[in-house]
Every structure is written in structure tokens, then in C-alpha cells.
Amino acid sequence: MRKLLVVCAMTALVLPLLVRSASTQAGPEAGKVQAARRAGPPKGAVPRLPDGSVNLMDGVWVGGGPVQDMESQGGLKKGEMDALMLPWAKALMATRDETQEPHNACLPMGVPRVTPFPYRFVQNYTHRKPTHMFILHEGNIHSYRQIFMDGRKHPAELDSSWYGHSIGSWEKDTLVIDTVGYNDKFWFDRRGHPHTEQLHTIERWTRLSLGELENRFTLDDPGAYTKPINFRFVATLMPPEDELLEYICQENNQYGASTIPGYKGPQMGKDPLK
Amino acid sequence: MRTKLAVVLAGLALVALAVPAVAHHAVGAEYDASKVVKLTGTVSKVEWTNPHARIYFDVKDADGKVTTWNVELAARSALVRQGWTASSVKIGETVTVEGSMARSGVSGVNARSVMTAAGKRVFGGNDGAIDQNAQ
Numbered sequence: 001m002r003k004l005l006v007v008c009a010m011t012a013l014v015l016p017l018l019v020r021s022a023s024t025q026a027g028p029e030a031g032k033v034q035a036a037r038r039a040g041p042p043k044g045a046v047p048r049l050p051d052g053s054v055n056l057m058d059g060v061w062v063g064g065g066p067v068q069d070m071e072s073q074g075g076l077k078k079g080e081m082d083a084l085m086l087p088w089a090k091a092l093m094a095t096r097d098e099t100q101e102p103h104n105a106c107l108p109m110g111v112p113r114v115t116p117f118p119y120r121f122v123q124n125y126t127h128r129k130p131t132h133m134f135i136l137h138e139g140n141i142h143s144y145r146q147i148f149m150d151g152r153k154h155p156a157e158l159d160s161s162w163y164g165h166s167i168g169s170w171e172k173d174t175l176v177i178d179t180v181g182y183n184d185k186f187w188f189d190r191r192g193h194p195h196t197e198q199l200h201t202i203e204r205w206t207r208l209s210l211g212e213l214e215n216r217f218t219l220d221d222p223g224a225y226t227k228p229i230n231f232r233f234v235a236t237l238m239p240p241e242d243e244l245l246e247y248i249c250q251e252n253n254q255y256g257a258s259t260i261p262g263y264k265g266p267q268m269g270k271d272p273l274k
Numbered sequence: 275m276r277t278k279l280a281v282v283l284a285g286l287a288l289v290a291l292a293v294p295a296v297a298h299h300a301v302g303a304e305y306d307a308s309k310v311v312k313l314t315g316t317v318s319k320v321e322w323t324n325p326h327a328r329i330y331f332d333v334k335d336a337d338g339k340v341t342t343w344n345v346e347l348a349a350r351s352a353l354v355r356q357g358w359t360a361s362s363v364k365i366g367e368t369v370t371v372e373g374s375m376a377r378s379g380v381s382g383v384n385a386r387s388v389m390t391a392a393g394k395r396v397f398g399g400n401d402g403a404i405d406q407n408a409q
């Protein structure tokens with residue numbers, strides 16, 4: 001009976017969040033979002049679900065990963081990440097310029113890159129504990145990550161993909177997401193830090209307060225880096241007026257076509273000709 | 275001035291002003307922040323889209339020749355969060371646009387400001403700068 005009550009309470013709590021997040025066309029309250037964002041992340045205690053676990057689903061988040069430069073934005077010293085790159089990876093990066101990032105062509109951003117647009121964590125609640133977590137990204141591109149929370153392991157064989165195969169679990173108050181099976185196409189940042197299909201990532205998401213969510217990120221890719229590298233990013237909670245909006249990047253992307261002389265389009269993967 | 279097109283080779287201070295807080299997807303590779311133009315014309319089309327909203331407007335030079343300029347704004351998502359809508363400017367309205375020229379030399383700018391004939395600044399954040407937070 002007590003279990004049933006908890007489930008009912010959780011459903012009542014989570015359902016409105018899901019309904020709100022599905023209304024992508026509703027739009028945030030005009031003008032209020034920008035003003036509220038300026039005030040900085042809200043202050044307060046870490047919110048929890050009725051079962052005591054940390055609630056990551058009470059709003060939309062921005063940040064928590066690199067955009068321009070993974071090395072400096074992830075808290076590393078200048079040259080620290082680059083010094084761990086294998087020679088071929090260094091050579092490939094040297095050929096890249098930021099106009100060639102696949103992201104500019106409305107291709108997915110991969111992990112752990114973020115955009116200035118928000119994302120939302122959503123879990124599927126039934127009468128049982130959640131089996132799946134989704135991270136819904138508004139911006140570029142309108143896409144989702146699926147994290148299996150039901151205790152399964154990674155398959156022995158995987159077709160490589162942009163977001164890979166993710167399994168998640170809670171270590172006390174930290175959501176740990178372990179991912180393999182990535183393709184080698186996305187860039188970690190605009191500088192063009194590369195990776196291979198051997199990439200294995202571990203994200204440790206810890207909500208530090210109401211307004212701040214830390215992502216301790218481990219990049220483990222023996223194909224491109226001499227040893228695993230640890231980064232730290234912090235996402236901030238957006239004001240309650242903010243919601244995910246529709247963002248169809250392919251609708252009117254004119255990037256480079258007429259504005260950059262000799263624009264070559266995106267460069268993906270280890271082989272520049274790929 | 276022979277045309278309504280004023281090309282200003284900006285100094286370092288101006289370049290610094292043009293750099294947005296969170297840069298757009300490699301905007302500097304597409305548009306030259308040291309080549310700023312200020313144009314007045316009539317809006318012929320509004321594209322309320324991602325990854326960028328755009329307005330197209332017709333600019334007439336002293337000889338009467340009309341050129342349609344493609345004006346890149348911030349992402350629709352970013353503009354909506356600032357409170358702007360697809361009808362914040364209307365087709366047929368006169369606007370003055372200031373922005374960085376496309377590097378390729380086509381008639382395209384990345385807008386720094388868009389002003390209506392009544393002097394109202396549109397598609398700019400509360401701090402006056404157009405939010406370039408796209409992608």
C-alpha cells in the first residue's frame with residue numbers, strides 16, 4: 001500500500017513535467033526568459049523525488065559541456081589535453097578549421113558537446129522504477145539521447161552511432177552514464193578535437209544545488225589519446241518560464257554556402273576524404 | 275555618399291563590440307566583423323526559422339538599382355526567448371540594418387542591429403545586442 005502511494009505521488013509529480021515538456025510549440029513567456037537568465041542560476045537546495053532520489057527533471061538545463069574548446073572549458077591547463085593526443089590525431093586536428101565542424105551542417109553534436117540551447121532529462125515512470133532516461137536536446141540538432149537504466153550491459157557488438165549505447169545508474173546522488181559504440185564523426189569542440197570508434201565516455205552528473213549540475217566527464221579513447229582524461233563542466237538551471245522549443249536546423253541552414261569563399265562542407269572522422 | 279551603403283572599416287574597438295558573448299557557429303568565418311555596413315531598405319521577406327531567422331530587404335542605390343540583401347539574425351529560438359515574434363517586422367516596412375558583411379562578397383550581412391523607421395530597435399536583446407546564441 002505504501003509502495004502504491006509513493007508511485008501515485010511520483011506520477012502526480014512527474015506527469016505535469018512530461019506534459020509541459022511535450023508542448024514544444026507553447027513557447028516561453030515572451031521576454032521573461034532572457035531577463036530571468038540574467039539573474040543567474042536559482043539558489044536553493046537540491047530537489048528530490050518522493051523516493052528520495054535526486055530530481056533532475058524539474059527544469060531545462062544549459063551548459064555542462066564544451067563548445068569552443070574542451071580543454072579550457074573542461075578545466076584543463078593549456079596544452080594538457082593536446083599533449084595526450086596520438087600523433088595522427090594531432091595531425092588530423094591541424095587540418096581542421098571550425099567551419100568544417102559537422103555540427104554546422106545540422107549534424108548531431110555527439111557527447112559531451114553542448115549548445116547555448118537547453119536540454120531536459122526525462123525518465124519513463126510506470127508502476128515500476130524508471131527503465132529509461134532520455135536527454136532531450138533542443139538545439140542543434142533537435143535530438144535525444146537514450147540511457148538504459150534497467151541494469152542491462154552494453155551489447156558485445158554495436159553498430160557505431162552519433163550518441164552510442166548508454167547505460168545509466170545512480171551512485172548515491174550521482175547519475176553515472178557509461179557510453180560506448182560511438183562513431184568517429186562528431187567533434188568534441190569547435191577546435192576539432194577528434195576521437196575514434198574506440199571512444200568510451202563516463203559522465204558523472206551531480207546536482208550541486210538547485211541551480212547547478214556538475215558533469216564530471218571521462219574521455220577514454222585509446223585510439224586517439226594516450227590515457228583517459230578527466231574534465232569538469234557545470235550546467236545551470238534555466239528559469240521556470242523557459243521550455244524546450246522546436247529547433248529544426250535543417251529548415252533553413254545556409255551555413256557557408258554563399259558566405260564563405262570555397263566552403264568545403266563538414267569534415268568527419270579519421271579519414272578526411274570520408 | 276553615392277549609395278546608401280556605408281562601408282565602415284572598423285577599428286579594434288568596434289571589432290571587440292561585434293564579438294558576441296557566446297559566439298555563433300563560427301560566425302567569424304562567414305562574416306567579417308571588420309567590414310560593417312549600414313543599409314536602409316524595404317522588407318520583402320521574413321523567414322522565422324532555425325538555425326537562423328532571416329529578413330530579406332530591398333535596398334535602392336542612388337541610380338535606382340535595387341539589391342536584395344539577406345540578413346542573418348540570431349536563431350529563432352534565441353529571438354523567441356527575448357520576446358520577438360515573426361511579426362516584429364512586417365513585409366513592406368522600412369528598416370535600417372547594421373551588420374558584418376559576408377566574406378564572400380555576396381549581399382549578405384550578419385545583423386548587429388535592426389531599426390524600424392520609427393526608431394524602434396527590433397531583434398535585439400534587452401542589452402541592445404543581438405543575441406547570437408545559435409547552435
